[in-house]
Amino acid sequence: MPDLKEKVAIITGASSGIGKGTAVEFAQLGAHLALTGRNQENLQATAKACVEAGTPEDKILLVIGDICEEQVQKNLVEQTVQTFGKIDVLVNSAGIAHLASIETTDMAEYDKLMNVNVRSMVALTQLCVPHLIKTKGSIVNVSSVNGMRAFAGLLAYCMSKSAVDQFTRCVALELASKQIRVNSVNPGVIITDVHRRAGLDEERYAKFLEHSKTTHALGRVGDVSEVAKTIAFLASSDASFITGAQVPVDGGRHAMCPR
Incomplete structure (x- = not known):
């Protein structure tokens, strides 16, 4: 299993979905956690799950707020260092989706999505880099298969995830000499609330999940834990040359061409 014992990890978007699943996975592996999200009740539920998974309550820091806000970003980094003395891992997991095409995209929604999915990631990473240099740490960005392949009706989301992938590659090269590793995970369809929040009602979501069995080579959609385990691997020394x-x-969806 990946060795994250006593590693200090910042995880954004930790109040739900892949961020929450990653927090619990890291807790099982012995990490100390700085978790952030907008929903206080949900974030506290994540913290409770992490305690149940093995991380002591005093080794979990919660910073509630909108990750797009500069002060929240600064508070997260400063409080993490004040509490734990270092930062070993940054997991940029916060993200939103929006169902819209070039003809229907609302520019305010576009700006909001880009701020959450891209700009906040760049800003927070920039704040963490000086601390990651000291620990020769690692960064894992949560992207999507939508960053690797084009899908109609998700214009801004696909664009944002392509930006995340290019950001990952560029920063990996820029920080390689400092022994900081930077990678991304690119999930396919994973059971979370992101699709409902993007605008799918229960009937459309059920049909989407059923259709997704045909668009993934393995014939099913994925589980949050499968992404979280990959993030843990990439964050750990097991991925020391990646x-x-x-x-x-x-x-296998990225290797297919169905729609």
Whole structure:
């Protein structure tokens, strides 16, 4: 198993979905956690799950707020260092989706999505780099198969994830001399609330999941834990010679061309 014992990890978007699953996985592996999200109740539920998974309550820091806000970003980094003395791992997991095409994209929604999915990631990474240099740490960005392949009706989301992938590659090269590794995971369809929040009602979501069995080579959608385990691997010393990589966790979807 990946060795993350007493490693200090910042995880954004930790109040739900892949961020929450990653926090619990890291807790099982002995990490100390700095978790952030907008929903206080959900973030506290994540913390409770992490305690149950093995991380002591005093080794979990919660910073509640919008990761797009500069002060929240600064508070997260400063409080993490004040509490734990260092930063070993940054997991940029916060993200939103929006169902819209070039004809229907609302520019305010576009700006919001780009701020969450890209700009906040760049800003937070920039703040963490001086601390990661000291620990020769690692960064894992949560991208998507949508960053690797084009899909109609998800214009801004696909664009944002392509940006995340290019950001990952560029920063990996820029920080390689400092022994900081930077990688991304590119999930396919994973059971989370992101699709509902993007606008799918229960009936459309059920049909989407059923259709997704045909668009993934393994014939099923994925589980949050499968992505979380990949993130843990990339964050750990088990992946010591991997940087600048985009790792599909998508049941083979990136290799297929169905729609």
